[in-house]
Amino acid sequence: MPEPEPSSAAARRRTVCAIGHDHLAFEPVEPSTTSALYDPADIFPDLKRARARAQEGDVTGALQTVAMQRRRSETDHAIALGVLARVPGLDDALETHLRRAPRDLEARLLRLHRAVLDPDAYPAVDQALVQMCAEDPHDATPWYLRILTADERRVPAQEAFRRYERLSRVELHHFAAQRALLHCLRPAAGGSWHDGITLATRVAADAADGSPEHSLLAAAHLGRWHDLTDGRSTDDLCGPELVAQVEAAADRFLAAPCTSAYAGVVAHTELAVYFGLAGRPGRAVAHFRALGAALARGPWEAAVRHHERLTTLRDEALASGGPA
Amino acid sequence: MSISQLEADGIPLLFLPDDGDDCTGGIAFRVGWADETLAVRGLTHLVGHLALSLLNPTELHHHLETHAAHTVFRTRGTAEHVVQVLSDVCGLLRDLPHDRVEGEKAVLAAESRTMYGGGGSLQRVRYGAAGYGLSSYPELGVADLTPDLASLWVQEAFTRGNAVAWFSGPELPATLDLALGEGRRQPPPETTSLTDTPAWYLAPDSAAVLVTGIVPRSRGARVFAEVLDRLATRRLRDDLGYCYQAGAQYAVRDATSATVVLRAEARPERAAAVAGEILDLLAELRWGPPDADLVGAAAADVRTETADLLRVPAGLADVARDLLLGVPGAVTGALELVDEPVSPDDVRVLAETYWGQALAQLPAGDLEWAGWHPAPVQSAHAATGRVIQPHDPSLSDVLVVGAEAVTRRTRSSVTTVVFRDVACMLAFTDGGRWLIGTDGIEVHVEPTLHAVDAGLVADIDAAVDRARVVRRPARHPGDLPGPRPAATGRAEASPAPQDRLGGLLRRLRGG
Known part of the structure; x- marks a missing residue:
């Protein structure tokens, strides 16, 4: 049953503000327009600085920023590394750096992450990642990259799941890896949506309040919906039981400051899109407002057939005052 | 007490003084199924049956072992019994009972319950349908074997020059009769192998992930196999619960090489994960932090298992095998029996060797993601006609x-x-x-x-x-x-x- 729409702008504002301005525990870029920012380096100033250093060829400086993320979370580290992995023209400077410091862990991981994005680099990248996992089985990032390669190489879902199990012994709450695994578990890769939903439920049960892991249930159902309907009819997303489950998960996510600023963008986007499609506009607006100008490209583009409706909700959120 | 190398009827004879209740004795020949061709697969086994045909048939396989590169006749009991059995074996090898050929062929046919041999398909994929690869095949040739063929095989391989005997008891019996026909020591079976390794292939009917690798025979290689065995059991069965049985074994192949077989029984839906875990396990041995405790414990077990092999009757057959294979120092202790320290770095080098020669049989999935080559199961060329x-x-x-x-x-x-x-x-x-x-x-x-x-x-x-x-x-x-x-x-x-x-x-x- 759809939630009652706020009867006035003030009421709408109250609903939106219920999330809390500081949920993401960072200060995203204030939206100057309604155009979205997808790249974490456009959203987060520290990542923007790291990217700029990389673009200037300062590999050491850029990697220092990445390495510092490990103090916050392995997920933030993985996302920061992903930003540098996508910086064009960095390879020569990176190779020069590695010749000087061949055992530099962050530099080796960056080279491998860049290789993961290059289909021509397989299977050498897989072999190098196997070696890195062997050298230090307690480093989560090589395992995370191996889940990405499992997706790219379409290895059986069971093998992807095994890699996640190995990773989870090191870091139980690696949101980026959980999302990657969710993709590996889709039926097209030999898994099942049942497996994906089970994973989402399981990790959420172990997650703290404020963890983006609580958005995985929405992600799994959005994935299933997109797979089964090609993103057309949203009826599958509107079942009262499902909506109640996702609402409960969203409440856990919002019950404390987000534990991973970078991952929070993905989590809020998943929830905003889900609630926007599931007939919960108030909740959708609240998540869009928390995002400000930021959006995660994946869940947003999965709902491309419904962008008109979602854009209206997002515009409403941004018009209501932005995140801060 | 230690082994003495003597000679009886022109045959090297190993003697180990022993005051146990029973005497033991045996004779081994440098011939096995890897010396056969597929068309006569089972010929060595048939000769073994014929040579023991004076025994009660139900006891036969207490006395006969047909291996890839050697065949063993052995017995235990009183000195008189041992002397009698060995004399009977040699006597029947001198004068093969042709009238029993058809009967023993029927027995062999009854023993062969499956189409393919006990070696699975791994040996076939590695070696083809020859030499060591023949373990993948049933004894196809038995039905067509003739008394003449059996006699020819005896003249070729079951000879004085191709045998080593042993006896263990309080004293060497004076009446031991080991007379055999003249002949020469047979060269080792011809060996070919895959060129592109590590490699994998699919065996959808199998319930196990199997990986074999060839390593040089040594104490270190045996410790490596023990380490692999412990890791596979601990990781695949105890920690992850992927397998109900997992482990590794070391098996001597010839004078210089051994095969280490890693076997993990798993449900087909787990096969890809099991294979992935095995690769990570091997990678940890190659590149991971050295685990001195694990290697030390494995080395201690191997030391215990091998310490007495040159001092107990049970070790004599292996010494005889190594003499036949031409291993230098076989009688005084060579290869696996040399008690030398084995370090984690030795195990790392052996893991590297194993990986480089590995062949994996998978019930499902593949290992191309890890850079392993698909083993050739098709032909590169087609006939024209x-x-x-x-x-x-x-x-x-x-x-x-x-x-x-x-x-x-x-x-x-x-x-x-x-x-x-x-x-x-x-x-x-x-x-x-x-x-x-x-x-x-x-x-x-x-x-x-x-x-x-x-x-x-x-x-x-x-x-x-x-x-x-x-x-x-x-x-x-x-x-x-x-x-x-x-x-x-x-x-x-x-x-x-x-x-x-x-x-x-x-x-x-x-x-």
């Missing part, structure tokens, strides 16, 4: 029969057997011809599947060396493949006359 269409026109499955080779071509595979490289051809009276190449690739020519006429079968028969042909009766119609009822025996071709002894020798030795 007469194209034989299938009876069912909807099938894309043709035979091509040329002067040099036969090919079966489907949408997904090309398999070719070159006639001069046939390891064995099963010729069924119903017209079916199963050609098995020395590379292990098979082509089945079935009149029930393809428009095969008697002339074509005759052409194939004429192209294949008769010494490679094993004749089989017509199969039950229900066992024939394809949509058509069984063909009649008219497709059977008459074998061309060949020199009888020449044919026999080629069956034994190829060429």
Whole structure:
């Protein structure tokens, strides 16, 4: 049953503000327009600085920023590394750096992450990642990259799941890896949506309040919906039981400051899109407002057939005052 | 007490003084199934049965072991009993009981309960249908074995120059009779191997992930196998619960090499994860932090297992084997028996060697993501010649029969057997011809599947060396493949006359 729409702008504002301005525990870029920012380096100033250093060829400086993320979370580290992995023209400077410091862990991981994005680099990248996992089985990032390669190489879902199990012994709450695994578990890769939903439920049960892991249930159902309907009819997303489950998960996510600023963008986007499609506009607006100008490209583009409706909700959120 | 190397009837004789209740004794020969050809697979086993035919049949396999490269007759009991059994064995090898050949062939047929041998397909994929690869095959040749062939094999391999005997007891009996025919020590079985390793292949009917690798024989290699065994059990069974059984074993192959077999029994849906975990496990041994405790514990176990092998009767057969294989210092302790320290770095080097030579059998999935090569299960070339269409026109499955080779071509595979490289051809009276190449690739020519006429079968028969042909009766119609009822025996071709002894020798030795 759809939630009652706020009867006035003030009421709408109250609903939106219920999330809390500081949920993401960072200060995203204030939206100057309604155009979205997808790249974490456009959203987060520290990542923007790291990217700029990389673009200037300062590999050491850029990697220092990445390495510092490990103090916050392995997920933030993985996302920061992903930003540098996508910086064009960095390879020569990176190779020069590695010749000087061949055992530099962050530099080796960056080279491998860049290789993961290059289909021509397989299977050498897989072999190098196997070696890195062997050298230090307690480093989560090589395992995370191996889940990405499992997706790219379409290895059986069971093998992807095994890699996640190995990773989870090191870091139980690696949101980026959980999302990657969710993709590996889709039926097209030999898994099942049942497996994906089970994973989402399981990790959420172990997650703290404020963890983006609580958005995985929405992600799994959005994935299933997109797979089964090609993103057309949203009826599958509107079942009262499902909506109640996702609402409960969203409440856990919002019950404390987000534990991973970078991952929070993905989590809020998943929830905003889900609630926007599931007939919960108030909740959708609240998540869009928390995002400000930021959006995660994946869940947003999965709902491309419904962008008109979602854009209206997002515009409403941004018009209501932005995140801060 | 230690082993003395003596001689009896011109045969090296190992003697180990022992005051135990029983005496033990045996005689080993440097011949095994890896010395056979596929067309006579089972010949060594048959000779073993014949040499023990004076014993109670139910006791036979308490006394006979047929291995890849050696054959062992052994017994225990009173000194008189041991002397009697060894004398009987040598006596029957001097004068093979031809009248028992058919009876023992029937016994061997009864022992062979499966189509393929106990070695699985790994050895076939690694070595082809020859040498050590023959463990993947049943004793195909038994039905066609003759007394003459058995005698020829005895004259070749069960000889004074190709034997080592041993005895353990309070004192060496004076009446030991080990007289055998003259002969020379046989060279080791010929070995070919895969060129592109590490490699993998699919065996969908298997319930296990198997990985074999060849390592140099040494104490370190045995410790490496023990480490692998402990890791596989701990990780795959205890920690992850992927397998109900997992472990590794070390098996001597020849004078210089051993095979380490890692086996993990798993449900098919777990196979890909099991294979992935095995690769990570091997990678940890190659690149991971050294685990001195694990290596130390494994080395201690190996030391305990091997410490007394040169001082107890049970070790004598292995010493005899190594003497036959030409291992220097076999009697005083060589290779695995040298008590030398084994470090984590030694294990790392062996893991590297193992990985480099590894061959994996997978129930599902692949290992291409890890850079392992797909093992060749198809042929690189196809025959050119007469194209034989299938009876069912909807099938894309043709035979091509040329002067040099036969090919079966489907949408997904090309398999070719070159006639001069046939390891064995099963010729069924119903017209079916199963050609098995020395590379292990098979082509089945079935009149029930393809428009095969008697002339074509005759052409194939004429192209294949008769010494490679094993004749089989017509199969039950229900066992024939394809949509058509069984063909009649008219497709059977008459074998061309060949020199009888020449044919026999080629069956034994190829060429």
